[in-house]
Amino acid sequence: MATLTQTTIRVNLPQEAYDVRIAPDGLDQLGAWLAGDGLTEKPLVKPGQKVLLVSNPVVFELYGLRVIASLKKAGYTVCHCILPAGEQYKTLASIERIHDAAYENRLERSSAMVALGGGVIGDMTGFAASTWLRGIALIQVPTSLLAMVDASMGGKTGVNHPKGKNLIGAFHQPKLVLIDPNVLKTLPVREFRAGVAEVIKYGVIWDKPLFEKLEAAERLDDYNHVSSDLLQTMLEHSCRAKADVVSQDVKEAGIRALLNYGHTIGHAIESLTGYSEINHGEAVAIGMVAAGQIAVDMKLWEASATERQDALIKKTELPTRLPNGINIDEILVSLKSDKKVKEGTVRFVLPKGIGEAFVSDMVTDKIAKAVLESLRSQSEVN
Amino acid sequence: MATLTQTTIRVNLPQEAYDVRIAPDGLDQLGAWLAGDGLTEKPLVKPGQKVLLVSNPVVFELYGLRVIASLKKAGYTVCHCILPAGEQYKTLASIERIHDAAYENRLERSSAMVALGGGVIGDMTGFAASTWLRGIALIQVPTSLLAMVDASMGGKTGVNHPKGKNLIGAFHQPKLVLIDPNVLKTLPVREFRAGVAEVIKYGVIWDKPLFEKLEAAERLDDYNHVSSDLLQTMLEHSCRAKADVVSQDVKEAGIRALLNYGHTIGHAIESLTGYSEINHGEAVAIGMVAAGQIAVDMKLWEASATERQDALIKKTELPTRLPNGINIDEILVSLKSDKKVKEGTVRFVLPKGIGEAFVSDMVTDKIAKAVLESLRSQSEVN
Numbered sequence: 001m002a003t004l005t006q007t008t009i010r011v012n013l014p015q016e017a018y019d020v021r022i023a024p025d026g027l028d029q030l031g032a033w034l035a036g037d038g039l040t041e042k043p044l045v046k047p048g049q050k051v052l053l054v055s056n057p058v059v060f061e062l063y064g065l066r067v068i069a070s071l072k073k074a075g076y077t078v079c080h081c082i083l084p085a086g087e088q089y090k091t092l093a094s095i096e097r098i099h100d101a102a103y104e105n106r107l108e109r110s111s112a113m114v115a116l117g118g119g120v121i122g123d124m125t126g127f128a129a130s131t132w133l134r135g136i137a138l139i140q141v142p143t144s145l146l147a148m149v150d151a152s153m154g155g156k157t158g159v160n161h162p163k164g165k166n167l168i169g170a171f172h173q174p175k176l177v178l179i180d181p182n183v184l185k186t187l188p189v190r191e192f193r194a195g196v197a198e199v200i201k202y203g204v205i206w207d208k209p210l211f212e213k214l215e216a217a218e219r220l221d222d223y224n225h226v227s228s229d230l231l232q233t234m235l236e237h238s239c240r241a242k243a244d245v246v247s248q249d250v251k252e253a254g255i256r257a258l259l260n261y262g263h264t265i266g267h268a269i270e271s272l273t274g275y276s277e278i279n280h281g282e283a284v285a286i287g288m289v290a291a292g293q294i295a296v297d298m299k300l301w302e303a304s305a306t307e308r309q310d311a312l313i314k315k316t317e318l319p320t321r322l323p324n325g326i327n328i329d330e331i332l333v334s335l336k337s338d339k340k341v342k343e344g345t346v347r348f349v350l351p352k353g354i355g356e357a358f359v360s361d362m363v364t365d366k367i368a369k370a371v372l373e374s375l376r377s378q379s380e381v382n
Numbered sequence: 383m384a385t386l387t388q389t390t391i392r393v394n395l396p397q398e399a400y401d402v403r404i405a406p407d408g409l410d411q412l413g414a415w416l417a418g419d420g421l422t423e424k425p426l427v428k429p430g431q432k433v434l435l436v437s438n439p440v441v442f443e444l445y446g447l448r449v450i451a452s453l454k455k456a457g458y459t460v461c462h463c464i465l466p467a468g469e470q471y472k473t474l475a476s477i478e479r480i481h482d483a484a485y486e487n488r489l490e491r492s493s494a495m496v497a498l499g500g501g502v503i504g505d506m507t508g509f510a511a512s513t514w515l516r517g518i519a520l521i522q523v524p525t526s527l528l529a530m531v532d533a534s535m536g537g538k539t540g541v542n543h544p545k546g547k548n549l550i551g552a553f554h555q556p557k558l559v560l561i562d563p564n565v566l567k568t569l570p571v572r573e574f575r576a577g578v579a580e581v582i583k584y585g586v587i588w589d590k591p592l593f594e595k596l597e598a599a600e601r602l603d604d605y606n607h608v609s610s611d612l613l614q615t616m617l618e619h620s621c622r623a624k625a626d627v628v629s630q631d632v633k634e635a636g637i638r639a640l641l642n643y644g645h646t647i648g649h650a651i652e653s654l655t656g657y658s659e660i661n662h663g664e665a666v667a668i669g670m671v672a673a674g675q676i677a678v679d680m681k682l683w684e685a686s687a688t689e690r691q692d693a694l695i696k697k698t699e700l701p702t703r704l705p706n707g708i709n710i711d712e713i714l715v716s717l718k719s720d721k722k723v724k725e726g727t728v729r730f731v732l733p734k735g736i737g738e739a740f741v742s743d744m745v746t747d748k749i750a751k752a753v754l755e756s757l758r759s760q761s762e763v764n
Contacts, residue, residue, distance in 0.1 A: 015397075092474055103545050106719065131513075134540065134551045158516065163485050169516045170552055337488065 004181050004228050007236055011153065011243045013173060020153060020177040020239050022232075027066050027141070027180045031074030034112070034139065034176065044175040045137055047075035050111040054098055054125040056085035059117045059143050062186055067116055067141065079105040083124065087275045090120045090159050092168065098128035112137035112175070118144035118191070119151035119280070123169070126157025130172030140174040144187055145195025146281055148179045149202070149238035150259075154246040164337060165267060165275070179239070181231060184223050192223045194281020196316045197262075199234045201288060202241040204309055205261045208355030210237040214312050221317040257359050261349040262288035265372075268334035269326065278323055285318035286375070293371045294363055295350040305354055321377045328372045332365055386563050386610050389618055393535065393625045395555060402535060402559040402621050404614075409448050409523070409562045413456030416494070416521065416558065426557040427519055429457035432493040436480055436507040438467035441499045441525050444568055449498055449523065461487040465506065469657045472502045472541050474550065480510035494519035494557070500526035500573070501533035501662070505551070508539025512554030522556040526569055527577025528663055530561045531584070531620035532641075536628040546719060547649060547657070561621070563613060566605050574605045576663020578698045579644075581616045583670060584623040586691055587643045590737030592619040596694050603699040639741050643731040644670035647754075650716035651708065660705055667700035668757070675753045676745055677732040687736055703759045710754045714747055 009020040023029065034051075036043040045051065051071050055064055060082050071078045081101035083094050098113070107113075113136065115125030122140050129138040140152035158169020184192065203211030213233050219225040226234075242259070249256040266287030269278055278286075292309050295301035313320055322328075335346045348363045391402040405411065416433075418425040427433065433453050437446055442464050453460045463483035465476050480495070489495075495518065497507030504522050511520040522534035540551020566574065585593030595615050601607040608616075624641070631638040648669030651660055660668075674691050677683035695702055704710075717728045730745045 092478060096474060099543055099550060103543055103549065131540075131550050131552055133549060134538065134553055156516065158513075161481055161485055167485065167515060168481055168513050170513055171516055 004232050007232075009236070009239050009243050011173075012247045013155075016173055018173060018175055018177070020179065020243065022179045022181065022235050022239065024182050025180060026178050027063055027183070028070050030067055030114075030139070030141065030178055031070040031072070031076060033178070034071070034076070035074040037074075044139070045076070045112040046110060049076060050105060050107055051076045051078050052098075052101055052105060052107055052111065052113045053078060053080040053116055054101075054113060054121060054128070055080065055082055055116040056118075056121055057082055058085055059121070063116060063143065063183060067114070071114070083121070085117075085120070087120055087160070090124055092159055094124055095128050095131070095159060098125065099132060102128070102132045107132060107136065109133050109136055112139060114139040114141060115152075116141045116143065117147070118142065119147040122147050122151050123157050123166070124159060126155075126172050126174070127159060127169055130157055130170040135172065138172055138174045140177045142177070142179060143183045144191050145184060146191065146198055147195075148181075148235060149195060150198045150242065152177045152179075153239065153242045154256075154259075165271060179235060181235060184231075187223065189222055190279065191281075193221055193316050193318055194279045196220050196234070197281035197285045197288070197313070197318055199238050200309070200312045200316070201259075201261050201284065202238045203312070204288065204292075204351050204354065205258045205349065205357035206241040206245070206355055207237050210234070210241070211308075211312075211354050213237075215308065217315075220312065220315045257347065258349055258357050261351070261357055262286075262291055264335060264346065264348055265290045265331065265368075268331045269323065271334055272326055272330055273323055278319070282319050285313045285316075286320065286322060289313060289320045290368075290371050290375055291348060291350055293374065294348065294367055295352065297367055297371060298350070298360075298362070300360075301351050301353075305351065308354070309351075320375075322372065322375050324377045324379060328369060328376075331372060332369060335368070386614050389614075391618070391621050391625050393555075394629045395537075398555055400555060400557055400559070402561065402625065404561045404563065404617050404621065406564050407562060408560050409445055409565070410452050412449055412496075412521070412523065412560055413452040413454070413458060415560070416453070416458070417456040419456075426521070427458070427494040428492060431458060432487060432489055433458045433460050434480075434483055434487060434489055434493065434495045435460060435462040435498055436483075436495060436503060436510070437462065437464055437498040438500075438503055439464055440467055441503070445498060445525065445565060449496070453496070465503070467499075467502070469502055469542070472506055474541055476506055477510050477513070477541060480507065481514060484510070484514045489514060489518065491515050491518055494521060496521040496523060497534075498523045498525065499529070500524065501529040504529050504533050505539050505548070506541060508537075508554050508556070509541060509551055512539055512552040517554065520554055520556045522559040524559070524561060525565045526573050527566060528573065528580055529577075530563075530617060531577060532580045532624065534559045534561075535621060535624045536638075536641075547653060561617060563617060566613075569605065571604055572661065573663075575603055575698050575700055576661045578602050578616075579663035579667045579670070579695070579700055581620050582691070582694045582698070583641075583643050583666065584620045585694070586670065586674075586733050586736065587640050587731065587739035588623040588627070588737055589619050592616070592623070593690075593694075593736050595619075597690065599697075602694065602697045639729065640731055640739050643733070643739055644668075644673055646717060646728065646730055647672045647713065647750075650713045651705065653716055654708055654712055655705055660701070664701050667695045667698075668702065668704060671695060671702045672750075672753050672757055673730060673732055675756065676730065676749055677734070679749055679753060680732070680742075680744070682742075683733050683735075687733065690736070691733070702757075704754065704757050706759045706761060710751060710758075713754060714751060717750070
């Protein structure tokens, strides 16, 4: 594989701006970058300050000491808090554990938290940083492809309510997002594919050249069979798409809703399968297949376009049909409790071209139900 | 007593602006005002939306039904959540109860929460509103004098960490603060005095005319012996002072720190007495006596000025000496864990004139200790 190159994408928000830096082996430079060495006018976190690193046992074992060494070398006082891995721990109780660590280590307003892990660690660390002393600095170091291209950017942080995902949270922008693509080497293949689902999403809703590059690839299902050139495109284009969207709409009042393409039905599937059987990327993949078909049935999208989308999903070895045994009426009920519901109307993001999408509140239960019926798992149909 | 008059103070923040409305019997007009009747260009909360009223049993019993009736009359769907009264319930567990009520009642992003109560209810409802679906509308209806002149304005929300007060929280500005001075009739006298402590604070740090008006009053210790003219001045001047300060400094980077006058030592006293024996206003009163004396000892303030301040505190029947049995060395240690500590240095707000104050990091342990020794309770001294 050719080596990846270092790229910085600026996220320009009305109130604050920050960099997303894609940098192979960047983990070893994190401390220097926070201290501002050459790259920013002033330090992102003042050297000498306290930094609380939050991670899970697997990621910490792999990369924790490198990050700590890098931070210490730049003059930070480093402490850490390790939380169990998994969506089921994305709760207020885990936030209390981070707060306890913040208290024990006497974090001040000028201190920072670093999230080293996937989306769960990023969301929780972000929420803990947002609520400790009413907000301290946050650095995102995503280690899963999904977190790199989605969760680590945009400032959404939070935890799950026992009855629903991400119902509790805050907007809190990071000071820096550091993406070290080399950590993807150790990512389980199923999680890699989940991340590709979000990359495909950007292709469908925003970025036609990305979509076409994904089409041209021989394989998308395994990090070891993706060229470094393609990986660079996937990361850069996805991050740029997200940066474009969130900088135009920080608080999800308008076009940011497009990022929820595939997520409306996706969230319902995750919720009804208890956030265990199906992962987020897989649920989004099924949700995109459903939304694409809904758009076709409503004569808003070409049948050939949805076939091209579905082909990418299949090439990634992601599911395109509903999991076994799921109740379609329950999906329809669950849609109505989604937090994007506006005055009781479910809002769907629908594609209208490759690289173009819009929000529709015209999708009736009848249309959604018919499409979901057509996506029943093969074993149930036969 | 002459009747009070209706006054509106505009809080102009860089991102958002809101009104603080002082209105006798305003409780009955809350619904109409949220709906925008004549007073604002568009509704603060769209009629037909859901409103979750949060209160405690005592306040809800007295005023809950009036507020609900007013909201319903304006077309809102109203639900409520009653939390036990008291600082010891200002915890993440109570936030979870509000979130549960939000879930049960299917609150959406366009819904609102109304805080009807004192500072504890206001802080918790604000934090719950700030974190539900990453932020929904908040209306503050403070029912204690302390909450009216301080906690309900400025957007600070949060709960206590088991080890420290207000360590967990967020900035979340209300859409409206409604102050109905007539509810003070039912406020226990000790809580009224606690509120006067904060009013005296504004006089010392910001507003000389307010200070002089307080000096001219015969009594400050009892709502029933305060003229409506004086009460109007107390509310208006205090709210205007707070509005001035927070609109210049939303996130406590600069002059907002002045509002912490009396609070540095005050927080330590509250913490060391377990938030029960001494209430917030009483602790702030003692803190102001101490800070005033520190300023005098450092030759920054006239001895006669501190005497005038202390006379107001005494006229309010607030304490001017430390509670029995408190350990002065423990106060000094506690100061260092305050969240306003910056790089380990305790920052004191000190007066330098009547109506003028500044932040000093020059107060040594020795000076603070000597002043605290001089404020030991009489029974310990004798």
